[in-house]
Amino acid sequence: MPMTGAVPAGPPPTTPFQHVLGPDGDGEGPAIQVPAPRRRKARYSPADVRAGFAFVSPWLIGFVLLTAFPMLASLYLAFTDYNLFRDPQWVGMENFVKLFQDPRFLQSAQVTAIYVFIGTPIKLAASLGAALLLNMKHRGQGSYRSIFYVPSLIGASVSIAIVWKAMFIDDGIVDKIQTGLGFPAGGWVGDPGMTMPMMILLAVWTFGAPTVIFLAGLKQIPAELYEAADCDGAGRLRKFWNITVPMLSPVVFFNLLMETINAFQVFSSAFIISGGTGGPAGSTLFYTLYLYIRGFQDFRMGYASAMAWVLVVVVGLLTAVLFRTSRSWVHYTGDEK
């Protein structure tokens, strides 16, 4: 039964059903015999249990085969030397030691960190601004919202990466406009100092998706709060700071978390713009691009697995930090929703 493997593979669950899942994860017979210790009665009808596992089985099988097992496999491979043709050779910590001495790896980490920690705040600021604009009472808001969303649909596509490259290339349209305005030019694509601003611009251009999410959050803030503040004579800035900001903070947190995680994984635009090399001078060597080059061009799959796990740990730590700090700035209202 593949289901049994699912349980220990995941993070330790802290749910009321944890005791049921113990060593016997299939949950068929014994689950019913397990007496409910405290709060919750853990009595299931056998028909429900059978149907439940039958209905959930696609996910369960998929999780075990395509997520849990591969994660464990890559954890193992991270400690080996493996090139797809010979059996993996155990090398201990060697991959990790080499990683932190590998200038290309360090550069890819730096490139990605700049992209994540500078690009994401700019993108979120732009999308929050746009959402506030779209939340005003004016005609045509639906159309503007749709227009702003278009880049999010196509921004990650190969087509747009090609367009971006053509627009920012030497003698391209951006270059021409710059020259016309009297700025030194030469194109952004070939200039190691300018590729990062170009990539961040591409990310910021797709501000529409977080905007739509922010807007939905803004619309959920009860109008009574603003009316009450009006009665008390609160100014606009005051209302924004004391009502909008705290009421919107769960949505800000969600967007911050998802955009940060996504920014770590940018791949296709960097691949297309640099022709798969991460150039010029490694300035677009994003983490995932270097992982791809190591794993699927050099076939250093152990090394690439080590890289993947470093990414998981970094993203996991960052997520944990975000969740931890969120307690002090994310405001949840008492009721569900």
Added chain:
Amino acid sequence: MSTVAEAVASTRPDVGGAGRRRAQAQTRRSVKSVIFHLAAVAASIVVLYPAAWMVMSSLKPSNDIVGNTSLLPETWTLENYVKAFGGIGGVEFSTFFGNSVLLAVLSVVGTVVSTTVVSYAFARIPFPGRNAMFAIMIGTLLLPFHVVIIPQYILFNQLGMVNTYLPLLVGKFLATEAFFIFLMVQFIRGIPRELDEAARIDGCGHGRTFVSIMLPLMRPAIITTSIFTFIGSWNDFMGPLLYLKRPDLYPLPIALRQYVDQTTTSDYGAQMAMAVLSLLPVLIFFVIFQRYIIAGVATQGLKG
């Protein structure tokens, strides 16, 4: 514009202070409205410019694209599209397009079938371990998927599935798209329990209840999921890059990349034409289904 509004306001008969105040307020409102629309239109132009540039460039002669600052072509031509339809290396454009359609349609079928079934279990059937599994499922949303691509590649390679579409589709049929399960569970939780409980009391099993009660009610969530899956599959680059090495199997993004690699900068026209053709289905989808798409995005952040 604001002066017009002021003029209108000032010609009003002055009926005491109240009338004037109202007129002033109206003026302020219309001035604000003008400023708002100017800002919004300016932002829209900036936002749409790259897409407009792409479309217009595809209609210019190839040597007139890169440096030309005028958006509209001086000479209009369809030559680029003729060249794009010719395809790459003996494989016609229609083959790439067909491959993309096939992959997208099968992805939609797989994702819809698997996520509806699984979300019903998570939302409505009490069984041991359900909450833990749900928590793990949500956890996979935060997982960088690069950690699984290498072992997945090794696995599919050993199963002889490289150069087939299976590695790109198996996951869809096995509900690995956690976000859509989450979306559907949220949706089902909003459906009154009485509806399916009535069916259960009448003696329907879970299978029957799911098919005849739940599925029809889940239509909006299914449509949203289908649209996003289609677009996701259509734009997917890394998956096909890893698993498809034969040009006749390429979907559009890989074909496009191949085309860019093979041609020089002088052939920007055909690249742009192919880029436009590749994005066209996505944009048509958006025009038709924008309500569902925007609603689908909007639900993400709430209760996240």
